[in-house]
Amino acid sequence: MGGLMARKVLMLGMDALMPTLLERFVEEGILPNFGRLFREGCFCRLRPVIPAQTPSNWQTIATGATPGTHSVVVWGAHRPGDPAPECHRAEAFSSGICLAEYIWEAAARKGKGSVVMNYAGYPPTSEKATFLDRIYRPARSYYDVALPTVYHTLNVDAGDHITFSKAEGWTSLPDSHLPPLEAEVRVEPSSEGEGPAYRALLWAEGEGYDTMALCRGRDIGTSLFRLKVGDWSGWVREMFRTEEMGEVEAAFRLKLVECSPDGNRIRIYRSEAFPTDGRFCSDPELGRRLVEELGPYVHAMMTVALHVREGILDWETVDQALSDEATWWSEAARLAMEETGAELLYLHWHLPDLVEHRLVPLVDPTGTEYSPERAQDAWEELRRYYRAMDGFLGEFLRWVDLSRDVVAVASDHGMPANRKAASLVNAFRDKGWLTFTPDGRAVDWGRSKVFFEQNHLWINLKGREPTGVVPPEEYTSLRAEVQRFMRDLKDPETGEHVFAFVLTREEAPVVGLWGEHIGDLVFCYSGGYRWSGDEVLRMGEERVVFPCGGGNHGPMVPTYETGVGSNYGVLILAGAGVRKGVVEEPSRRGSRCTTDVAPTLAYLLGIGPPAQSEGRVLHEFLEGFRAEGPRRKLVPLERNVRQQRKPKAPQLKGDVTDEER
Structure with a gap:
């Protein structure tokens, strides 16, 4: 202690x-x-x-x-009795999965x-x-009740695109050197449900568009705040109705990030919305x-x-x-x-x-x-x-x-940066170890002989896996065949081994993995190589090793x-x-x-x-505590003993007990 x-x-x-x-x-x-x-x-x-x-x-x-002890050996855990390839990914951080x-x-x-x-x-x-x-x-x-976003008028596939048009039907409008513009701004909740909606009003207090207000309706008197470029609003508290959280008050804030004088380039940042009820x-x-x-x-x-x-x-x-x-x-x-x-x-x-x-x-x-x-x-x-x-x-x-x-x-x-991705799906394609869906766009893991997740591969063993297809008498030979194949897998361009090691679960304690939750094979990719799954089938990628970024x-x-x-x-x-x-x-x-x-x-x-x-x-x-190791003096200890009269033929050195006496 x-x-x-x-x-x-x-x-x-x-x-x-x-x-x-x-x-x-x-x-x-x-x-x-x-x-x-x-x-x-x-x-x-x-x-x-x-x-x-x-x-x-x-x-x-x-x-x-270690992971074999707390059970989180992948992004989650494949537990005894789980169907292939269940790994409880959504529960990877839960207390219930940690043993x-x-x-x-x-x-x-x-x-x-x-x-x-x-x-x-x-x-x-x-x-x-x-x-x-x-x-x-x-x-x-x-x-989060609502994720953050940027409302914008840009031609980009990000954030939430909004469209400004001439403000019409407003009860009152501010004085402006240019015709005021309006756009609908909605706060979409993270789960199914309904969030607040507003009218964003843009007008020109100077020569060009430079001021924005967020209004509850078409009346400047309902504005929650007014912003110039670079200004942040205060916290806005609104009610959301969501399938996940029910009726909940959440708070968020906004900032006018960009407003071009002609009103063509607008960016409005809105923060995450979080519950205010603690x-x-x-x-x-x-x-x-x-x-x-x-x-x-x-x-x-x-x-x-x-x-x-x-x-x-x-x-x-x-x-x-x-x-x-x-x-x-x-x-x-x-x-x-x-x-x-x-x-x-x-x-x-x-x-x-x-x-x-x-x-x-x-x-x-x-x-x-x-x-x-x-x-x-x-x-x-x-x-x-x-x-x-x-x-x-x-x-x-x-x-x-x-x-x-x-x-x-x-x-x-x-x-580390990625150099290449390796696809076990493509590598195993012609080995008969995987079964594919009728459209060929996914692996049917429950009907395959093996299934894998990240650094672990399991044999879909009858009597152990609910979906098992491999008879127990074939387990050892199939696992050995897969292990040899993975150990021999090389990058065709460089000749490098894709895997730094591939170990059976009995060998895995040498890298700190043990227990009933680890795979039948445990492996790590060599530096710069990353994993992939059956998404390669939907990508149209047929190579076993291929360049990738990230x-x-x-x-x-x-x-x-x-x-x-x-x-x-x-x-x-x-x-x-x-x-x-x-x-x-x-x-x-x-x-x-x-x-x-x-x-x-x-x-x-x-x-x-x-x-x-x-x-x-x-x-x-x-x-x-003493941080330095002890100082030692190495002294010779070899004995000058009489050699055997009949010298033996040279042989491989073994333990000291196997050497000549």
Whole structure:
């Protein structure tokens, strides 16, 4: 059990925060808060468990357990008795799928409370853990009533297109140098239902169109606000009626991003809409108090997507949304911990992963999408976003006392660039192992001899799988045949092996995988290669190995790293009981794993590790422990013994007990 007893322990999880970029930007001096933690604490790479992706590793970071133990071996879990290829993807972050104790459950056993923010492990399994939001799809809140959008007049396939026409039938209109224009603006809810509708009115207080109002009807007197370019509205609270949430009040705000003088180019940003009744908190009364004190909930990841994925939103708007999110989350965490007396915070924030999927392939020369012409702009985008990450961290450091508290910044994996995609569907097409639907556009997994998901392949075995088609007597030979085929699979252009390894489940413990939930075969793709499924049939792609863009992490070996990209995660540790200015030695790279986070933080909190934890306490980062290895002197110990009279023929060396005596 720990003995250092930090007053509070904060684990700030930043999904896909990448060591190579972090080191580069800290050295450039653009990340003052990360730089402070580097100086005042410890920094190392974290080796992800397999697969190196979000659900498996955030469950591991909270439990200290490997995927075979907590069961989340893919994006979810294929459990005994599940039909092929069921993996409970929608439940990948749920407490119901995780078969290992969480650190906040271990804390509760010692009477300590926790705040768990936008993390896995919902529904709550302990009354002493208060949840604020939960991971749904990693970049998306579970509680959005309406997703953000950009209403626009542009000719692009993004956001919501609106059409302005001459304002007619209005009871009253403002004075304008040009004829006022109007457009219908609807707020569509995330699920089936009905949201509010408005009339957007545009007019010219100057020589060109420059002012917008959002009105409830054709009367300027019903306007909710008036905006110039660059202005934000206040919070708009409206009732929604949705199939999923029923009748609920939700709040959102708008910004006039662009308005050309002739009125032809208009962009209006609208934020996510979130409930105001506190339901995003497992204690709704606490949620309501947070809204009263801090304003409506802010979750900006889908706003970021409008910039980095859709290209429809400007950086300045995103930057403000991220700044507001950082302030809200930090203050909400502080107030929730104060209100509940919690000593532990576990938080997940998805910004690095969201932006790196798009931007890292543009700056990493090993990736298919790299070009020197685009790399410079992409580097600047990455710097902007990493500054936002630094600002997020800074909001928490404002109220944390590192002389008494501990802050850990951790990530679950990194983000290498893709070079090629590999298709097992195409590779297996002529082997007789797959059965296809009549139209040939999908695999009928239930009638196939094998089915696979990400890094795991199962034999569709009779008596084990509900849809089993392979007799037990054929299991061993079929599995061996598939294993040999996958091991021999090469990129026809380069001669590289597509798979770094392909192991049977009996061999898989060597890479940290075991238990009844893993596949009959376990594998990792070689660096730069990514997985694919039966979507290749609908794409018309018939090649087994083919170029692809983007960034990825889950398919590849967890230790893959290029000069720019890395599949490693990050651990930064600073505060009470933590050594200062410690950076990992290159020779120890890969020795610390995501399994080590929970037991180390449990130790610093003064509690035992979670019950199924398989990681270790990182004593080398803690004060009061010897970090250096002992100094030894190597002395010769060979004996000068008489040789056998009849020399033996040369033979392969074996164990020392097999050698000549």
